[in-house]
Each structure stands twice: as structure tokens, then as C-alpha cells.
Amino acid sequence: MTVMEGGGRKDIVIIGGGIIGCTTAYYLTRHKNYDPKKHSITVIEATRIAGGASGKAGGLLAVWAYPNNIVPFSFALHQDLAIEHGGEETWGYRRVSCGNLEAMGRERSELERLGAQTGVSLGKRVGENRKASRGKSKDSGLPKDLDWVMPDLVKGYEEMGGSNETAQVHPYQFTMSMVRLAQERGVNVIVGSVTDIEYTESSPTPPPTTPPPSDNMAPNGPPSPTLSSASVNSVPPPRNSRRKVSGITYTDTQSGASCTIPATTAILAAGPWTSKLYPSAPISGLRAHSVTITPSSPVSAYALFTEITVPPTPQSPLHSNQPPNIVSPEIYARPNNEIYVCGEGDMEVAVPETTADVQIDEARCDDLLTQVSSISDNIRLGRVTRKQACYLPILNVGGSGGPLIGETGTEGLLMATGHSCWGINNAPATGKLLSEIVFEGQALSADIRQLDPRRIL
Numbered sequence: 001m002t003v004m005e006g007g008g009r010k011d012i013v014i015i016g017g018g019i020i021g022c023t024t025a026y027y028l029t030r031h032k033n034y035d036p037k038k039h040s041i042t043v044i045e046a047t048r049i050a051g052g053a054s055g056k057a058g059g060l061l062a063v064w065a066y067p068n069n070i071v072p073f074s075f076a077l078h079q080d081l082a083i084e085h086g087g088e089e090t091w092g093y094r095r096v097s098c099g100n101l102e103a104m105g106r107e108r109s110e111l112e113r114l115g116a117q118t119g120v121s122l123g124k125r126v127g128e129n130r131k132a133s134r135g136k137s138k139d140s141g142l143p144k145d146l147d148w149v150m151p152d153l154v155k156g157y158e159e160m161g162g163s164n165e166t167a168q169v170h171p172y173q174f175t176m177s178m179v180r181l182a183q184e185r186g187v188n189v190i191v192g193s194v195t196d197i198e199y200t201e202s203s204p205t206p207p208p209t210t211p212p213p214s215d216n217m218a219p220n221g222p223p224s225p226t227l228s229s230a231s232v233n234s235v236p237p238p239r240n241s242r243r244k245v246s247g248i249t250y251t252d253t254q255s256g257a258s259c260t261i262p263a264t265t266a267i268l269a270a271g272p273w274t275s276k277l278y279p280s281a282p283i284s285g286l287r288a289h290s291v292t293i294t295p296s297s298p299v300s301a302y303a304l305f306t307e308i309t310v311p312p313t314p315q316s317p318l319h320s321n322q323p324p325n326i327v328s329p330e331i332y333a334r335p336n337n338e339i340y341v342c343g344e345g346d347m348e349v350a351v352p353e354t355t356a357d358v359q360i361d362e363a364r365c366d367d368l369l370t371q372v373s374s375i376s377d378n379i380r381l382g383r384v385t386r387k388q389a390c391y392l393p394i395l396n397v398g399g400s401g402g403p404l405i406g407e408t409g410t411e412g413l414l415m416a417t418g419h420s421c422w423g424i425n426n427a428p429a430t431g432k433l434l435s436e437i438v439f440e441g442q443a444l445s446a447d448i449r450q451l452d453p454r455r456i457l
């Protein structure tokens with residue numbers, strides 16, 4: 001079964017107001033066949049727009065990201081969007097240099113001693129900005145203008161992309177801009193939690209279909225977690241069912257009332273929550289922490305992947321036997337005099353009910369601050385502005401990194417999820433391709449057969 005093509009009325013409902021849902025809404029309103037007199041587009045978001053990973057991600061864009069069938073296209077669309085809508089001003093779009101930095105971190109005790117001297121304690125908010133001291137340069141390959149990392153601590157630097165290959169956006173500002181631009185062209189946003197996708201019998205003669213790719217790929221990754229939810233009871237229809245989408249039921253967040261709106265097309269863009277509404281979708285969530293800092297003085301435009309060797313704590317009785325720890329925080333300088341740092345993911349807490357219920361482990365944020373302070377005084381002497389956590393939508397299928405974009409096998413039900421660590425980069429391509437599937441029956445701008453959800457659902 002496929003999405004209805006042609007000139008009929010379409011009531012399109014997007015489930016999830018993250019970057020994928022909002023950018024899809026934007027591109028639907030920009031499609032040549034979109035007619036607000038004939039078509040309705042609604043985004044239903046359970047808590048708040050960009051309340052999940054889409055508002056807490058780093059925002060790096062790279063032509064070498066994955067999957068390569070949509071990445072260069074999406075990278076180019078980001079530039080087009082920025083030119084068309086003043087993205088440089090509105091969502092911090094800019095080209096950025098990117099590199100892999102290997103460094104020897106200073107001991108925690110050394111940082112504490114420096115903190116005591118300057119009145120700055122690690123992991124706490126610091127009161128005032130101070131000019132950072134800088135070490136001497138040495139031959140580590142460190143670019144000259146990357147002067148906010150202490151050169152004496154750097155063991156190596158490898159460029160991962162000059163400004164032709166890497167760029168950045170502020171993900172929260174980008175997502176908010178996409179939904180605002182979509183609303184200006186008639187998109188309705190509802191704050192409510194979708195509980196059911198409603199179906200009706202499909203017509204006996206099915207509409208023309210886009211055949212699913214033939215090489216069926218069986219899920220062989222870890223099983224997707226069973227994410228029980230009292231309020232969610234949608235059971236997906238069997239594959240190739242004769243049913244089609246007829247409506248969406250949601251609980252209005254403010255009134256608590258259950259409401260159903262008509263839908264000819266439903267686009268499931270619920271990120272790590274996808275399998276709550278569609279349990280056979282092999283999508284899970286990986287928690288990741290991040291912090292933002294106002295550095296002690298402005299920093300040059302670099303996104304850094306790091307390998308920092310953190311020495312063992314000298315006070316530890318095991319000090320002499322303890323191997324040094326290697327940590328890999330990512331550090332992104334942002335245009336608004338902000339530094340964003342994120343750490344590795346953890347599986348300690350399962351995906352909670354909503355984005356508002358995400359547990360933040362402050363100790364993990366403080367560890368991140370210690371790690372990055374150990375190589376940069378601009379960070380050590382900066383002001384911590386946010387400690388946060390969110391969930392990355394992961395596709396649990398071996399041999400495929402996702403995302404899943406396209407039809408599900410049930411008429412009118414599409415999916416755009418599992419974008420893993422490149423959802424900010426890949427949102428424009430995802431939205432544009434979905435608009436083509438909805439209004440023209442197939443993806444035209446890129447070959448996304450490898451990403452077809454019917455390969456694994």
C-alpha cells in the first residue's frame with residue numbers, strides 16, 4: 001500500500017515536534033502541490049517543540065556524516081535554508097572547522113588548586129569571566145587560531161574537515177524556526193500526546209504502490225526495549241494490511257481531554273518514543289548528557305572530537321596501578337559566545353514517558369566539565385549556563401545505521417525516525433523527501449531505498 005497520490009484532499013498529521021517533525025512540516029508547506037485550501041497539516045507534540053534531543057544536540061553538520069545517500073543533499077539544503085531565511089542570524093548557521101584532538105588532561109587536583117587560586121570551583125556556576133591564560137605553542141599540528149585549547153597539553157591534531165565540509169546550526173533555534181515558518185503557511189501545532197493511530201478499511205482496489213525493496217533485511221541487533229505506557233495502546237496493523245489511516249487520537253496536554261482528528265496521512269516522527277506507538281519499530285533511546293558554557297573570552301569557530309587522557313587521582317590508594325582514563329567529549333564553539341560539550345551515551349535509565357521526565361545526572365555533567373576544563377582555561381574560567389540530558393533515537397538493526405524514512409506498508413502511515421547522531425544534519429533531506437512521498441507518491445531527490453522502513457518492519 002502507499003500514500004494516496006493525486007489531487008484529493010489530504011489531512012496530514014505529524015506525530016512529534018522534534019527537528020524531524022518540524023522540518024517535515026516546513027517542506028510539506030513548500031511543496032508545489034501543497035494547497036492550504038485543500039490540505040491540512042498538523043504537528044502534534046507531547047510536551048514542547050524541540051524539548052528532546054532536537055533542542056539539546058550539538059548541531060554539527062558534515063558532508064562526511066552518514067548515511068551518504070542523503071547527507072550531501074541535506075548539507076546543501078541547510079545552506080539553502082540559511083540563505084533563504086537568514087539562518088546565520090536566526091539559527092546560528094555558519095561554516096566551522098572540525099578536527100580530532102588528542103590531549104593530555106591536567107590532573108583534577110591541579111584544576112582544584114587553580115580553582116582555589118581563582119575562586120572557581122569545578123562543576124559549579126562561576127561568577128565572573130576572566131581572561132584565560134594561554135600556554136606556549138608547540139608542533140602538534142594544532143591550528144594557530146585554535147587558541148582556546150592549551151597547546152602544551154596537545155599530543156596531536158588532525159583536521160576532519162575544513163569549512164567547505166563542516167558547518168553548524170543551533171539545533172533549538174533551527175527547529176523553532178522551521179515550525180514558525182511552517183505555521184506561517186498554515187500548519188497547526190497541537191500540544192498533546194498521541195495515544196492511537198486510527199484505521200479504516202482500505203479500498204478493495206489498492207492505489208498504485210511503490211514496491212518495497214526486495215532484499216529484506218532481518219533485524220539482528222539487540223531487541224528493541226519494550227516501552228510500556230498506560231496511555232499508548234496502538235497496535236500496528238499487520239504488514240501490507242488492507243487498512244488505511246483515518247485519524248489520530250491524542251490527549252490534550254492542557255485539558256487532559258481525549259480528541260480525535262481526521263488523518264489521511266500520519267507521519268511518525270517521535271524519535272526515541274517511536275516504538276511506544278509502533279512497537280515493532282526497532283528504535284530505542286540512548287541517554288546523553290551535555291553542558292553549555294560561556295567561555296571566559298570569545299573562542300574561534302571549531303568543532304572538536306577529542307581523546308583526552310585523564311590522569312588517575314593522586315589521592316587514590318590505587319594511584320600507581322591505576323591506568324589513565326581516556327575520555328572523548330565533543331566540544332563545539334558556537335557563534336553566540338557559547339561552548340557546547342556533550343559526552344558519551346549511557347543505558348542506565350530507560351526512555352521516560354516524556355521529554356519533560358528525562359533524568360539529569362549532575363555528576364555526569366560535572367565530569368564533562370572537569371574533562372574539558374582540563375585542556376582549556378577559557379572553559380575552566382567560563383560560566384556554566386546549562387546542564388542537560390536527552391535521548392538519541394537509535395535503530396537496533398545490525399548492518400544499518402538508519403534512519404528509517406518512508407512508507408510502512410500500511411496505507412497513509414509514514415515513518416521518519418532513527419536518525420541517531422546525525423538527525424540535525426539529516427533533517428532537511430528527510431523533510432524534503434517526505435514531502436515528495438506525500439505529494440508525489442515517491443522520493444525523487446535522492447535514492448533512499450536503503451532507508452525504506454518496509455525493509456525491516
Ligand SMILES: Cc1cc2nc3c(=O)[nH]c(=O)nc-3n(C[C@H](O)[C@H](O)[C@H](O)COP(=O)(O)OP(=O)(O)OC[C@H]3O[C@@H](n4cnc5c(N)ncnc54)[C@H](O)[C@@H]3O)c2cc1C
Nearest residue numbers: 016018020046052054057058059060194271422423424425
Ligand atoms: C548529545 C547529542 C548531541 C547530538 N549532536 C548532533 C549533531 O551535532 N549533529 C547532528 O546532526 N545530530 C546530532 N544529534 C542527533 C540529533 O539530536 C537527533 O538525531 C535528532 O534530534 C532526532 O530528532 P527527532 O525529531 O527524531 O527526535 P526528538 O528530538 O526526540 O523529537 C521527538 C519528539 O516527539 C515527541 N513525541 C514522542 N512521543 C509522542 C507522542 N506520543 N505524541 C506526540 N509527540 C510525541 C517528543 O516529545 C519529542 O519532542 C545529537 C544527539 C545528542 C543526544
